[in-house]
Amino acid sequence: MFRATIFLRRDLLPALTRLWNPVPQTAFNPRPFSNATYLTGQTAGLNGELSVAEPVLKESLPPSSFVDALKEMKPNHEDWSRPAPTPFDDLVFFHTELLWHQTAGPMMFGVTKANNSVCVRITDYSNSVPETKQLTRGMTWLKIPVTKYTHLAEPECLSRCQLELTAKWSDIEPQPLEGPPPLRVLSFDLECLGRENVFPQPELDPVIQISNVVSILGDPAPPFIRNVFTLGTCSEIAGASVISFDDEAALLQRWSEFVQQVDPDLVIGYNISGFDLPYLLGRAKALQLSRFAFLGRLIDIETARVRMVKYTSSRGSTRSWQDIPLPGRLQLDLMHYVRWEGGPTSKQGLSLNAVASRVLGEQKEDVHFTAIRGLQTGSTDTRRQLAVYCLKDAYLPLRLLEVLGCVAQYTKQVHEKGIQFNSVFPDYDDTRTEELARLAEERGGSISDQVPIHAGK
Secondary structure: OOOOEEEOOOOOHHHHHOOOOOOOOOOOOOOOOOOOOOOOOOOOOOOOOOOOOHHHHHOOOOOOOHHHHHHHOOOOOOOOOOOOOOOOOOEEEEEEEEEEEOOOEEEEEEEEOOOOEEEEEEOOOOOEHHHHOOOOOOOEEEEEOHHHEEEOOHHHOOEOOOEEEEEOHHHOEEEOOOOOOOOEEEEEEEEEOOOOOOOOOOOOOOEEEEEEEEEEOOOOOOOOEEEEEEEOOOOOEOOEEEEEEOOHHHHHHHHHHHHHHHOOOEEEEOOHHHHHHHHHHHHHHHOOOOOOOOOOOEOOOOOOOOEEEEEEOOOOOEEEEEEOOOOOOEEEEHHHHHHHOOOOOOOOOOOHHHHHHHHHOOOOOOOOHHHHHHHHOOOHHHHHHHHHHHHHHHHHHHHHHHHHOHHHHHHHHHHHHOOOHHHOOOOOOHHHHHHHHHHHHHOOOEOOOOOEEEEOO
């Protein structure tokens, strides 16, 4: 295979894109599962407060009742793919991310109102500062007239998106915001089998379960995909699909294919950038799975760590996590969101259980981490208990995402700062980006500060 490189201008986009203002868009903050209130700015706080409909947040379930909750969640789709595209004229899509490809140039990713994934390759971009100043900020609706784009056939495609086409930047028209974008959201969680009194290490300790729930942002219906990949046989779970494997390598490779087939716009979880994603990549490397690390939308670009992000909180403590982009997809770690967006004190706690209890009035399943080995090595029924625990750990971040209005809050920052969604980092330095933009212009209009994401095989 060829080797290609893509670039994400996380540092330059804030300074360069704020100078062009598309059609004014109303900031939106959703209450859980409510289309009507998506534009009202009503969201839950990290302590569980909500300006209206407080009982919605506090209708809690006992810790052991998620089995019953799953039974009520219907339907559960076995077909993981997006709906097939239907004929259309003008292409209207919600722009989620902008990447630079070494050979193809700028690539815009997004989703249509019919929930089809889109990749638009810009053909007339000259890489100059004046044009970069006109780049649309992320998280906006755009339109390309029917006579202004060209469809690409599969041999020419560089992405896994359902629709890939070329268009001139000058032909792309900003559109007003129309409520919540129909983002396909994947929330996942994993369990691994650590040794006694030793924190799991991907070089040695196997992944034994990966749970997944998929929903459409703002849709009041339950997640329409609910499944768990298990190492070893597992009893059935009403309301969820159990997919069992005898071999860990087969489990991991099938999960990678699952992500590609689901094709999420947004990937979330709780501490996924601090644990789950790094662990999965490390474990796949230990098992020599050469085709695992293709979790983004670009066909031959591997998923890999770009950098370790470190910042100092307002309380003086140093925080860090691994920046692992999934090219073409948005990513949001609920733990970092809670910590950063006016997060709780150390006394309140940052664990998923503590945050879910405060915000949702719900708790994790009653399984202590010391019991995981016994549940995994027990029977099909004990592995079922572990699977329900794992499923709820994927479900709770999805609930937090909706109740806290995380996408709305990040989108507000995107619009205010003129940046991309995946550029909303605690280490964002506005002064530095302004300086980079000035230097770039002084050097004749070329943009030299590019951050390579990864070189694919």
